[in-house]
Amino acid sequence: MTDVALVAAPGHDDAALGVDPTTVLAGVAYANPVFTASGCAAAGQELAQFFDPSLLGGVVTKSIMLKPRSGRATPRMAETPSGMLNSIGLQGPGIDAFLERDLPWLAERGIPAVVSIAGETAEDYVKLATKVRGRKGLTMLEVNISCPNVESRGQVFACDPAAAAAVIAGVRRASSVPVFAKLSPDVTSIVDVAQAVVEAGAHGLSMINTTLGVDINTDTLRPTLANVTGGLSGPAVRPIALRCIWQVHAAMPEVPILGMGGIRSGLDALQFLAAGASAVSVGTAVFGDPHAPLRVLEELRSALAHRGFSSAAEVVGIAHRPVDARVPEGADPPGDLPAETLET
Amino acid sequence: MTDVALVAAPGHDDAALGVDPTTVLAGVAYANPVFTASGCAAAGQELAQFFDPSLLGGVVTKSIMLKPRSGRATPRMAETPSGMLNSIGLQGPGIDAFLERDLPWLAERGIPAVVSIAGETAEDYVKLATKVRGRKGLTMLEVNISCPNVESRGQVFACDPAAAAAVIAGVRRASSVPVFAKLSPDVTSIVDVAQAVVEAGAHGLSMINTTLGVDINTDTLRPTLANVTGGLSGPAVRPIALRCIWQVHAAMPEVPILGMGGIRSGLDALQFLAAGASAVSVGTAVFGDPHAPLRVLEELRSALAHRGFSSAAEVVGIAHRPVDARVPEGADPPGDLPAETLET
Amino acid sequence: MSPVQVQGEVLSIRRVGDYHAMTVVAPGIADGARPGHFIAVGIGGPDSAMVLRRAFALVEAQDRGVYGGTVEFVFAVRGRGTAWLAERRPHDPLDVVGPLGRPFQLPKNPVHAVVVGGGYGAAPLLALAEQLRSRGCRVDAVLGASTGERLFGALEAKRMTTAMAITTDDGSVGEQGRVTDVLPEMIERGADLVYACGPMPMLQAVAELAAAYGIPAQVAVEETMACGIGVCMTCVLPVRGTDGVTRMVRSCVEGPVFHADQVRFDAIGTVPADALGAPVVTA
Amino acid sequence: MSPVQVQGEVLSIRRVGDYHAMTVVAPGIADGARPGHFIAVGIGGPDSAMVLRRAFALVEAQDRGVYGGTVEFVFAVRGRGTAWLAERRPHDPLDVVGPLGRPFQLPKNPVHAVVVGGGYGAAPLLALAEQLRSRGCRVDAVLGASTGERLFGALEAKRMTTAMAITTDDGSVGEQGRVTDVLPEMIERGADLVYACGPMPMLQAVAELAAAYGIPAQVAVEETMACGIGVCMTCVLPVRGTDGVTRMVRSCVEGPVFHADQVRFDAIGTVPADALGAPVVTA
Ligand SMILES: Cc1cc2nc3c(=O)[nH]c(=O)nc-3n(C[C@H](O)[C@H](O)[C@H](O)COP(=O)(O)OP(=O)(O)OC[C@H]3O[C@@H](n4cnc5c(N)ncnc54)[C@H](O)[C@@H]3O)c2cc1C
C-alpha cells in the first residue's frame, strides 16, 4: 500500500530555514515572495480552510470594481492543455462591500493585502484608489488594466500605452501605497507599455495577466465559453510570462516586478525570480491544489537552500548575469546539475 | 498482457469513407485538409520512413532563405508544459540546394508542396518567390514573415502591418501560385495585420507561428536556450491559435486560412476547421508521434462522419453560426454529446 | 466542518452498468460529510496536462473502519479526465479534496419525502434516503435514466424506500418515459417535500412540479467547476435570494444543493437582466 | 533499415546501481538495429504535459524469442520524463520509435579496439564489443563514472574484453581518476582504433588522445533532441565534413556516432564563425 496522507502545511526542510525569504516591493517589505493571484483566491477566506494565508507574502484580492457586478454568462471556463480559459467578467460585490467585509478580514489576521482594482474608465480607477486609500491592511494596489475602456470603443487599457498611462497617473495621485500596473501579454511590445506606465508613475509591474484564447466544443461545434473568448492561464503560459518579465527586466532592471503565469512549483517560482521578478503570484495552480501557494513557498525555500543561496533577494534577475559573475558564497555550484554531466 | 502493435497507417473507419475530405485553398484543391507544418517535417523525406506523405493534403516545407544558413547556437529547444520552445534560427541549405534536391523529391512523388520562404529584407522574399516560380510540385507559397527585418532595426515583419504588407505585395507580384502570409500571434491586433496583408494581395493566411517565450534552467539559473528567447509551440498554444483564427475569420470570412498551433488529434483539427480554417498544419505533434499528421487526418474524418457531416468543407467556420442554423442533412445531432446530459 | 486535501489510495473500482464506482481510502474526508456534499479529485498527477480537479457527489463516506476512512463515488466517463479515472486500479494514489459544498437540508420532523434521481444523480440520494429514514421519514423514490445501464442505485433505493418508480427513455427498465411522468403520482401519495439530483432540465421539471403541488424541493445542481472551493467564480448560476434579489451564486460553496424555488432555471446559462450587477457591459 | 513506431509493453525494469535497466517488448525495432543506434520513447501517454520523446541508446535488441522482439536500455533519472519512466512496471504500455541514428562503423579487418564508456555511456559499447569480438577483433575497455553506483556494464565488459580498466572520480571502484588517465596505457598496448560514448568533455578528451596517438576514434554524442528523426534541427553540432567545410549537422540522423576528428569539440554549443551559413545575423 502506498502512503495515504493528509495534506497540510508542507514539511519544513531544515536547510530552507537558513534562507532569508523576505522580499521588498517598491519599499514595502513582505515576509516572503509568494502571493496569491488576483481572481484565483477571492479575498483569502476560502483558502484559510486549507492553510493560514498569513504564512504567504500576501494575498492579492480579486479585482474589485465600483459597483456590484454579475460577471458573464456560463460556461465561463474551459480546460485546455496545461491550462484553462476563463471569462468570469470580473464578477464581484463592488468596492463598498469589499471594504466592509473582505479587507477587514485580511487586516484582522495580519495578512498583507494587495488590492486589485478594475474600472471601465480612467475615472473609475481613481475613485477606487481614493476609496481604498488609508484602509487598514492595504499594502499595495495592483491595477488591473486588462479591462475594456468604455470611453475608447472597448479597447483594452493595457493594449494602449497612452490609455494605460492615463489610468496609472490618476491612481498614482490618489494612492498612498505603491501602485503596480498589471500588464497584458497581448501586445506587440510589452516593454513599450511597461515604459509608459512607469513614466506615468507606476512603482512596479505585475506580469502577466491572462492571454486571450478560444476553445471550440467538439460536440456542439460552438465556442465552449458563452463569451466566445477567455483568458488563458496555467502552466501553458509560463514561457510567455517569463519572456515578458525577461524583456521588461532587461529594459528596466530597477522596476520591481510581481511575476505570475503558470507557477505550480517552487522551481517555477525560482525561474520567475531569476528572470527578474521580486515576488510571484500563484493563480491557476490553486484550482488543482488548494495548498499550492504555501507549497510553492516551501519548495522555493528548499530550492534556494540547495543551490547555496542565503536569501531570495539575491536570485532576483540572476539569469541576466553570466554564470561566472555570480556564484554565491558557500554555494555548491552548479546546484542540482546531474553528476552525470560532470563525471570522467 | 496488453497488445503490442506496430504503428502503421491508422486503421480506416468505414464511416469515414463517406466523408469528402477535399479542401480548396485560394482556388487550389487538395485531397484533404491536413498538412505538415513548416519546420516540423523538413521537406518530407524523413517522415516518409513512417508513412506515405502523399496521403496528406500537402507538405509545408521548412522556411527556406536565399543562402545556406547555420541557425543558432545550441541548446535550441526546451520542453515546457504541453509545449516546447525552439530557437532553430532558420537553419537550412538555401534556396538553390532546396530547388535542386528537396522540391524535386516531393514533385516526383506527387506530393503537393507548399513552399515556405523567409528573408531578411522585403527584397529577399521577392527573389525567393521568383526563384521558386513555375517549379514543378509547387502549389502554394507560405510567406514566413516572423523574421527580423534587418532594414528596420530587427523589428519582425509580422509585427508591423506596413512591413508585412510590403513583403506580401512583392511576393504576390512575383508568384504564380497562391500566396499565404504566415502571421505571428505576438501583436496587439492580429486582425490589423491580417487586413494589411490581404489588402497587399495575400490570397490567404497561415496562423499561427510560434509565440515568443523564455525558459530558465533551474540548475544554471540561466536561460535554457542559448538564444534566450524561443518560439512556443504545441498543445499549450492551441487556444491562442484558435483565438487568432476566430478573430480573423470573423473579420474576413472570405479569406482562406491554413490553421496551426497545437494540433495533436482529429478533434483538435476539427476545432480549427470550425473556427474558420480551411485546412490545418500539424507541427510539434510530429516530434511526439511521427505518424501524427496521418493519424490526425484519419481521426478528423471519423469525427466528421460521426457528427453526420459528408464533407470537411461544410464545417469550415461553422462555430461562427448558431447551432439551429446549421444542422447538416442526415446528421445525428448533437454528435457525441454524452447521453447523460439528455436523459430524463 | 472544513474540507481537507488527502493523498488517498484507490481501494476498489468496479463497473456498475455504464458507470464506474470507486472507493478511495481518504481519511479525514468523512468527518462531517453529509448527503449532498461532493469531492474534487486530482487528475493525472503532477505531469498531467489536465490541471483542474473533477467533482463527484459522495455516495458514501466512512470515517473509520479497517481502512481508516473511505469515500465512495460513482462516475460516468465523459471526457479525458473521467477516462483517466476509469483506468485507476487498486493501490493507485488519488488526490481528493472534500467534503465540499452545502449538503441537503434535513427536515426537523418525520415528514414524507420523495427523492428523484436522474442517471448518476441518484448517487447522493441513497445516503440521503437512509438519513431521512433514520429520522422517521417516509421516503419514496423515482429514479430515471436514458437506459437501464445508466440507472444507478435502484437496488439500494428499493431497500430503503416505501414506494419506488423507475423510468427509462428507452423503456429497457421500468416505465418508458421520464421521471416527471411518474413523479405526480408519487407526490400525490402525500409527499411533503422533494429532493432531486440529475441533469438541469430534469431539475427544472421537478422544480415546476413541486411548485405546482405547493411543496418545497431541494435540488443538487451540476455546473462546470474549476476550483470547487469558492475562489474562481466559474460555477455560478442565477439564484433568487430571500431578499428577492437574483445573484450569480457559486454552486460549489453556496450549492450544489439549492431550494428549487430560488433557482432561476429559466435563466441558467445567462445573466438575467434583473440580476445584481447585470447587465455585463465590459470585461 | 527504416525506423518503426511500436506500441510496446514493459517486460522488466530493474535497478542497476544508480540506473534503471528496462526491457520492452517492441517487435520490429530489432530488425536492423546495430550498436550505436538509439530509440526514442514516448512519455506519459496522450494526456501528458510532456510532449517530446526521450532518447536512449540501445543496450541490446533481440528480433525474436519468446516475446517476439525486445529492446533493452539503461537510463539515469534526470528530469520529469526519466522519473516517469522509472515508475513504469511490467505490462505497462510504452511507445517506442527506433532504431534511430547511425551506428558505430565496424572495421573490416580484425583490428585491436578500445571501447571507452562514461557512466551510462557504456550502454551501446557492450553490444559493440561483442560484435567486434565476433569479427576477430581484440577489444579492451575503459569504463569510468563519478562513483561505482554510476558504472554500467563492468561485469559484461570484463567478460568480452581482453584488458579492462575502471576509473571513478571518488575512487570507490577501480582507480581514482578519469578514463583519460588510463586510456594512454590501453592505447599503448597496440590499439588501432577507439570507440567512445559518454559526456561531451570526456569525448573531447578521448578524441584528443586518439589524435595524439594518431589512431581513429568514433564517438557517440548526446545532444538535446526534440524529434529524434531528423525533422526539427534542434540536435545539431558543428562537424567538419570531408570537404573541410564545417556544418551544423543533426546528431539524430547523421549521428549520434561521428568520426572524432570531424567533431568541432571546441565549438560545441556555438556556431563557429567558419561554419556554413554562419554567422547568424537574424531570426
Ligand atoms: C457538484 C458536482 C457533482 C458531480 N457529481 C458527479 C457524479 O457523482 N458522477 C459523475 O459522473 N459526474 C459528476 N459530476 C460531473 C463531473 O464533474 C464531470 O463529468 C467531470 O468533471 C467531467 O470530467 P472529464 O474530464 O471527463 O470531462 P471534460 O469535459 O474533459 O472536463 C473538462 C473540464 O470541465 C469540467 N467539467 C466538465 N463537465 C463538467 C460537469 N458536468 N460538472 C463539473 N465540471 C465539469 C471538468 O472538471 C474539467 O475541468 C459532478 C459535477 C459537479 C459539479
Ligand SMILES: Cc1cc2nc3c(=O)[nH]c(=O)nc-3n(C[C@H](O)[C@H](O)[C@H](O)COP(=O)(O)OP(=O)(O)OC[C@H]3O[C@@H](n4cnc5c(N)ncnc54)[C@H](O)[C@@H]3O)c2cc1C
Ligand atoms: C542519442 C542519445 C542517447 C542517449 N542515451 C541515453 C542512455 O542510454 N541513458 C540515459 O540515461 N540517457 C541517455 N540519453 C539522455 C536522455 O535522453 C536524457 O537524459 C533524457 O532525455 C532526459 O529526459 P528528462 O525528462 O529526464 O529530462 P528533462 O531535462 O526534463 O528533459 C526535457 C527535454 O529535454 C530533452 N533532453 C534533456 N536532456 C537531454 C539529453 N541529455 N539528451 C537528449 N535530450 C535531452 C528531453 O528529451 C526532453 O525533451 C541519450 C540522449 C541521446 C541524444
Ligand SMILES: Cc1cc2nc3c(=O)[nH]c(=O)nc-3n(C[C@H](O)[C@H](O)[C@H](O)COP(=O)(O)O)c2cc1C
Ligand atoms: C479564474 C480566474 C480569474 C482571474 N481574475 C482576475 C482578476 O480579477 N484580476 C486580475 O488582475 N487577474 C485575474 N486573473 C489572472 C490571474 O491573476 C493571473 O494573472 C493569470 O491567471 C496568470 O497566472 P496563473 O497562470 O498562475 O493563473 C484571473 C485568472 C483566473 C484563472
Ligand SMILES: Cc1cc2nc3c(=O)[nH]c(=O)nc-3n(C[C@H](O)[C@H](O)[C@H](O)COP(=O)(O)O)c2cc1C
Ligand atoms: C522546431 C520548429 C521549427 C519551426 N520552424 C518554422 C519555420 O521554419 N517556418 C515557419 O513558418 N514556422 C516554423 N515553425 C512554426 C510551426 O510551423 C508552427 O507554426 C508552430 O509550431 C505552431 O504549430 P504546432 O504547435 O503544431 O507546432 C517551427 C516550429 C517548430 C516547433
Ligand code: FES
Ligand atoms: S468552482 Fe470555483 S468558485 Fe465554484
Ligand code: FES
Ligand atoms: S532531434 Fe530533431 S533533427 Fe535531430
